[in-house]
Amino acid sequence: MTPEAYCEARAAKSGSSFYYSFRLLPPARRAAITALYAFCREVDDVVDECSEPALAAIKLKWWDEEIDRAYDGRPEHPVGQALADHVRRYDMPRDVLHEIVAGMAMDLTRHRYPDTAALAGYCYHAAGTVGILAAHVFGFEDPATLVYARELGHALQLINIIRDVREDADRGRIYLPQDALERHGIAEADLLRGQPAPGLADLLAELATEARTHHAMALETLPAIDRVAQRTGLVMGAIYLATLDEIERDGFRVLEHRVHLTPLRKLWIAWSAARRERRLAKRTG
Numbered sequence: 001m002t003p004e005a006y007c008e009a010r011a012a013k014s015g016s017s018f019y020y021s022f023r024l025l026p027p028a029r030r031a032a033i034t035a036l037y038a039f040c041r042e043v044d045d046v047v048d049e050c051s052e053p054a055l056a057a058i059k060l061k062w063w064d065e066e067i068d069r070a071y072d073g074r075p076e077h078p079v080g081q082a083l084a085d086h087v088r089r090y091d092m093p094r095d096v097l098h099e100i101v102a103g104m105a106m107d108l109t110r111h112r113y114p115d116t117a118a119l120a121g122y123c124y125h126a127a128g129t130v131g132i133l134a135a136h137v138f139g140f141e142d143p144a145t146l147v148y149a150r151e152l153g154h155a156l157q158l159i160n161i162i163r164d165v166r167e168d169a170d171r172g173r174i175y176l177p178q179d180a181l182e183r184h185g186i187a188e189a190d191l192l193r194g195q196p197a198p199g200l201a202d203l204l205a206e207l208a209t210e211a212r213t214h215h216a217m218a219l220e221t222l223p224a225i226d227r228v229a230q231r232t233g234l235v236m237g238a239i240y241l242a243t244l245d246e247i248e249r250d251g252f253r254v255l256e257h258r259v260h261l262t263p264l265r266k267l268w269i270a271w272s273a274a275r276r277e278r279r280l281a282k283r284t285g
């Protein structure tokens with residue numbers, strides 16, 4: 001299996017919203033963003049699937065070193081080999097890739113966040129970084145597009161946190177800000193037991209509003225000159241917002257079951273959002 005085929009299989013297996021939005025890209029950029037996504041999956045799985053924190057830290061250190069090997073032309077892993085073909089072509093900042101690994105390492109030692117400011121730092125490392133790197137792959141002319149990409153990443157990560165409350169609690173992690181839990185009278189023990197708590201829906205509604213605010217800020221920041229190039233990210237945002245809408249319609253019952261969109265629904269949203277962007281480009285062009 002070639003490095004590219006390995007990354008493609010990794011992305012397809014996930015069923016992620018990212019995978020459906022990638023289909024809009026021309027082949028070279030699609031290969032680059034798929035390699036980036038496969039890298040994110042590899043380092044994320046180290047944290048989620050390795051039960052021994054010390055061993056997980058060693059594995060993350062290896063991936064941190066693999067980044068440098070990819071830039072230096074001597075990668076060892078299929079994902080690193082695939083990345084090596086793209087990091088320089090699309091001017092992907094090396095330090096931002098390292099920050100992704102640093103963000104994964106945070107999950108080994110930090111499982112609580114006192115307030116939204118602290119959570120924002122995590123959101124940057126977990127998703128803002130990916131947004132910035134993706135923006136480089138998609139292409140941009142105005143540096144303000146990187147601000148858009150960071151804001152979009154923040155919005156998507158907050159939606160992930162809302163959606164994954166139960167799964168994160170099963171791993172002993174609570175990303176909901178502690179001051180918000182206290183304000184709404186929610187005990188951590190209830191979340192860890194998967195016990196629905198009064199006030200949880202209101203707290204998640206607040207986070208949903210924050211996610212939508214960051215998404216709106218992203219759209220406001222995106223320069224018109226780069227909107228066509230960044231269409232894939234805009235489609236991704238549409239899929240995530242549709243997921244958030246479903247969670248809200250379900251009453252934020254994320255401790256009871258996981259809300260997700262079917263592959264067909266994701267494809268439909270991706271197609272509809274892409275068509276909307278094409279119409280907008282024609283009107284403004």
